[in-house]
Amino acid sequence: MDTIKINPEFDGQFCKTTSLLDPEEFRRNGHMMVDFLADYFHNIEKYPVRSQVEPGYLERLLPDSAPIQPEPIEKILKDVRSDIFPGLTHWQSPNFFAYFPCSSSTAGILGEMLSAGLNVVGFSWIASPAATELESIVMDWLGKLINLPKTYLFSGGGGGVMQGTTCEVMLCTIVAARDKMLEKFGRENIDKLVVYASDQTHFSFQKAVKISGIKPENFRAIPTTKATEFSLNPESLRRAIQEDKKAGLIPLFLCTSIGTTSTTAVDPLKPLCEIAEEYGIWVHVDAAYAGSACICPEFQHFLDGVEHANSFSFNAHKWLFTTLDCCCLWLKDPSSLTKALSTNPEVLRNDATDSEQVVDYKDWQITLSRRFRSLKLWLVLKSYGVANLRNFIRSHIEMAKHFEELVAMDERFEIMAPRNFSLVCFRVSLLALEKKFNFVDETQVNEFNAKLLESIISSGNVYMTHTVVEGVYMIRFAVGAPLTDYPHIDMAWNVVRNHATMMLNA
Amino acid sequence: MDTIKINPEFDGQFCKTTSLLDPEEFRRNGHMMVDFLADYFHNIEKYPVRSQVEPGYLERLLPDSAPIQPEPIEKILKDVRSDIFPGLTHWQSPNFFAYFPCSSSTAGILGEMLSAGLNVVGFSWIASPAATELESIVMDWLGKLINLPKTYLFSGGGGGVMQGTTCEVMLCTIVAARDKMLEKFGRENIDKLVVYASDQTHFSFQKAVKISGIKPENFRAIPTTKATEFSLNPESLRRAIQEDKKAGLIPLFLCTSIGTTSTTAVDPLKPLCEIAEEYGIWVHVDAAYAGSACICPEFQHFLDGVEHANSFSFNAHKWLFTTLDCCCLWLKDPSSLTKALSTNPEVLRNDATDSEQVVDYKDWQITLSRRFRSLKLWLVLKSYGVANLRNFIRSHIEMAKHFEELVAMDERFEIMAPRNFSLVCFRVSLLALEKKFNFVDETQVNEFNAKLLESIISSGNVYMTHTVVEGVYMIRFAVGAPLTDYPHIDMAWNVVRNHATMMLNA
Structure with a gap:
């Protein structure tokens, strides 16, 4: 010292x-x-x-x-x-299967260290040109990697920005759509604006709607069912829109999901976008968790139709190993965003901005100050290379499949939703509980599974969480932590099985 | 490898x-x-x-x-x-005197490393109890340190939260005030809400107002003058409120500033709060940059009257050495915030939340996911101790004083605003330019000083920025980078002086 x-x-x-x-x-x-x-x-x-x-x-x-x-x-x-x-609840533990992952990596942490060490504030291009330019470049790299249509890339007339979380992204895009619509219809109509989502859409969307000043009663959470695997039915959307039009309201915004939080359901983008287009509705595509999977060509079909949407986002901090926080947003028409969010105060005036040759990212987000987030994504992409990153994603999905198979082989359990990515939703089945305890209604099954989950978690060996969909309680098992390997999956399954056995034999 | x-x-x-x-x-x-x-x-x-x-x-x-x-x-x-x-524009360079500082430190960077390494997501208490509890504790520590009234602390019935930036804090508090007011008056009155600030208030406030859905025309930027050192005159506020009341509008929110961006002007909290109280207006106190100075007892008088406000915030990342980002917000009545921002989705339900014994910080901010920011402030407080931190702040202020004296001793220059903290606003005077070039109007003086600043910056030796207040262009010299010492101040002054001499002799 x-x-x-x-x-x-x-x-x-x-x-x-x-x-x-x-x-x-x-x-x-x-x-x-x-x-x-x-x-x-x-x-x-x-x-x-x-x-x-x-x-x-x-x-x-x-x-x-x-x-x-x-x-x-x-x-x-x-x-x-x-x-x-x-x-601490150890999110980087290989035995963490709760919520969705928030995965780090050596490269991600190193990128955060570098960003904290340089500690530049890239609100305007001039405030640190590299912070702005690297972000634009990396957003194009990543857009290409997930095969986003060229219209979303800077090189195709669109553009991308890194924000903190999906909540911010939702709020920004709602505000952009809101101001564009009110310019047409007049500000006094703010209470007539209506936004749409499915009842499986992340709850942050409803919060963002509320923050933006749109009437909370004008938020439509359209019910989904098991019949469509909890994805949004285009016809339900059309009906909701038509009712609102009839009532003299103004349909504004649709938030679609690729990989919902509860069960990773995927909304059918193409038909949804077609309906939205008819009514002049802004479509945002939220792929917060599942977007990362689209770096693998075999998952890119889930984005079919995104070319008809207005904006698309996913969290690199969830499953692309950057550490929290790093939410990537692309827009086909960034000017609609910057029109709503631009400021041009004297204290920040500079020649580069006046020349209109540069991006000033402060006009692409809520906040003025912003960290040099692109460094960590750049480090992740360079340190592992696309080939390894695809390997990591695929191995997580393979491990989830393995877990799903273990569950499926035990007749006391049932899989509750299709495993689209690396999330498995399961429970001890009604049948098994009927056989054992004469349970006949779902409430009893729900209670048993809730107790089972608490018993599993309390062991400290493994962490998973739950959801309730259509009144049915399910245990969620999400693979994606950076240290997880097959033995951890097997161990987790043993914990589940043993606790279930204990409770079933009690 | x-x-x-x-x-x-x-x-x-x-x-x-x-x-x-x-x-x-x-x-x-x-x-x-x-x-x-x-x-x-x-x-x-x-x-x-x-x-x-x-x-x-x-x-x-x-x-x-x-x-x-x-x-x-x-x-x-x-x-x-x-x-x-x-x-890169090197914000941590000892020769960086632009904008306001965004200062790091060894402890701040280490805290960020630790946070990135653990990479936990503390949206709910259960998601990582230490992340929530350390934040609450450190917010109380810091509140005591700047002598905030006890009513703002958890230990006094209030409470604090760390967000990213002041922009988020402004938006959250506006939304909290908005929803409280609309509950009383009915949602259909959103277009009648009016917010107040001075024309020196940070431009982010206006942006936050716009995002919140409040009618942009109902944003009042009350003019300030040199007579009140660019602080908000309480009588001007009263007149503005009375006019709005007469017009049938609903006064909602006042944003006051302790240390404005242009000149570090300080609004008189006490009389402003008294007026606001009369009309039931929410008062937020934004001390983004200057708040850090209040860890020194001799600056705490600037907060006199804060006991009558509703919320108070400052950025530890500006001048308390935490690295970006770390904005600290305290409220006397956190329930007004959480009422507006709470969500309780099934996927996050847990016993601790249901017991209502814990803080779930997701309900105190816009975003769901949140980094473990309190680690870095905790590390800064522990690594340096209060005594050293006061030393650092005082030394920055002493260096600013030293620069101010150097400027004042050169008769070609003039100081343009009181130096309340570590910002010096100056220019080459009208008198000097009149003598030399027969300049007679302010536009010419402004142009000369703008050229002088560009010449200084282009040298690469030093970075400072500018502002324009009441039509007068001023160069801003802000001390606060972690490596700055007296030789850097002297060098900066030499650069200024030499470039001025060159231009005056041209």
Whole structure:
């Protein structure tokens, strides 16, 4: 710690002054942090996947105000281990199968380190040209990789931007569509705007609609059924639109899903877009989780019809290994977005902007300041190469298939929805529970499966979560963590099976 | 690279398969990245502060699609140096005095590394309890540190949340106020809502208002003048409100500023809040940049009156050394926020949430997913301690004072606004230009100063930016980068002086 020196008395007590960013102190402490994390990855399976703490645990461990004097990094890392670790749910554990993955990778973490180290703020091109230009280039790379129509790429007259999360993307595109529509119909009609989605669309969409000032009553969650595998039926959409038109309302926006949160259902883009086009409705395609799979040619057919939509997004941080956060949005007509979100204050005026030759990404999103996110996606693409990335995705899907087969072979269980990607939805079946406990209604089956899941999770060995679709409780098993391999799948299945056996024999 | 092995043919060509997160590969590559960044900090002054590239420079350097085969980290870091570095504007350079600082530190970067390495998603308490609990604790720590009234702290019935940027915070608080007001007056009155700010309020506020669906015409930017040092005059606010009331409109929201972007003007909170209270208006206090100074007792008087406001925020990433992004928001009544932003979807249901004993931060912000940001603020507070952090802030302010004195001693220059914190606004004076070139109007003076600034920046030695207030062009010199020391201030002044001398003698 050669950069720490004793300073004159201050604030009534002696204190050491460190430099904020001494390169050698950074080097020393940085190496310690790298080793700390490498050790964490080595040991990650030793921790319960889902944290076992009780609410308020940390307040009992930490002091109630910030320390006056500095603490060395050694002490801080010790505190991370003793105080923070017990409260972590380990999303990077190979035994994490909950929610959807939020997968990191060596390259993703390195990209985040680089971004944090450079710490530039790329709101305008001039504020750090590389931040803007690399983002535009990488968005074109990624668009090509998932075979997005050329019209979505900068090289085809469209363009892409990296935001934090799908929630932001939804809000931005709704606002773009809203302002375009109100320009035509007059602002006083904001309460007549109607937005559409299926009842399986991510709940963030409804929240984004609410934030945008659109009347909450004008949000239509169109019911789906098992008959269409929980995808949005185009005819249901048409009926809903026609009713709203009849009532004098203005259909505005449709959010479609490629891979819904509950069961990875896929909406049929082509017929949905055709209907939307008839009525002049903006279509956004949300492929938050499943979009990453489309780097493999065999999954790109799920995007058929996207050429008729207006905007498309997915989260590279979910299943393309960039670490949180990195949501990629493409638009065929970026000007509709920038028209709604542009600002041109004097404090940011500069020749490059005035020349209109550059992208200023602040006008493509809600926030002004923005991190250099493209570095991590660039590092991921370069470090692994497309071929490996496809391998990773395919191996996750193969492992999910393997799990699905294990479930299917056990007659006490049933698969509850088609496995389109790497998510398996299953439960102990009504039949098995009828045989054993004379259960006859779904509520009892739901309760049994909910208890089964809690029993599985509480073991600490594995984490999965649940959903309820059409009143049916299902356990969700999502593969995608960066360290997961076949033994983890087998172990997870054994945990499920053993807990089920225990409960069935109770 | 012992983790790379040759795999069977794939995609028509041989490719190597790396593991996504092999601990030893991470260790090796992580150490390289740390050394790379440490070397960058050593050499940071060798690069032009503001990038000198032309628009489109990077497209000419990079291939037009992602690589199929992996590239080793050595090659990637070489590319960063050769392709990315020329396009960087170096925000962490000690010669960066532009905009407001976006300061990092060793501890801030380490915190970001740790957050990226753990890569947990703390949307709900259960999703990683430590992420939620550390955030609540650190928000209370920081609130106490800047002497926020207890009513803003969890320990006093209020509470705080870390979001990305002030833009998000503004949008959230507007939406909270909007929904509360519309609940009272009925949704159909959304077009009657009016929001207030001064003409010096950050432009993001107007953008947030627009996004929230409030009628853009109902945004009041109340003019300020030099007479009140560009702060918002309470009587002007009252007049504006009264006019709107007379017109049948509904006053909703006032955004006040502690340290405006142009000149760090400080709005008088107490009288403004008193007026707002009379009319039932939500008051947000935006101290984006200057809030950090309030960790020093001698600056806390700027917050007098905040006890009468509803919400308060500042960016720890600006001047509290956390790296981008980290915006801290406190509210006296968090329930008004969560009422507007809560969602409770089945896929996230869990016992802890149902028990209502925990904070679920997804309901405190726009987005669902959220990074573990509190780690970096916690690391900053622990690594430096309060005493050092005050030292850093004070030293930046002392350096700004020093620059101000240098400007003041040169009779050709004039200081254009009070230096409340670490920003100095100055220009070559009308008098000097009158004497030299017979300039008689402000336009000529503005043009001269704009040219002077461009000449200064183009040297590459130093970066500062400008503003225009009341039609007067000023150069802004903001101190706060983590490596800045007195020699950098003196050098910056020499650059300014020399370029001015050159232009005055031309």
